[in-house]
Amino acid sequence: xxxxxxxxxxxxxxxxxxxxxxxxxxxxxxxxxxxxxxxxxxxxxxxxxxxxxx
Numbered sequence: 001x002x003x004x005x006x007x008x009x010x011x012x013x014x015x016x017x018x019x020x021x022x023x024x025x026x027x028x029x030x031x032x033x034x035x036x037x038x039x040x041x042x043x044x045x046x047x048x049x050x051x052x053x054x
Contacts, residue, residue: 001033002053009050010039017042030054 008031014023021044031037039047 013042013045
């Protein structure tokens with residue numbers, strides 16, 4: 001990632017994703033190129049994200 005700030009739109013497993021495959025959470029956060037994300041996924045779960053440079 002290039003130096004700078006980014007907007008990240010996340011679609012990740014919701015709290016009940018381990019029992020209900022349709023449970024997800026949409027979240028938008030701001031990060032810098034130096035930041036690291038830690039994301040918990042349910043067994044068999046998934047994640048989609050869109051990263052946009054600000």
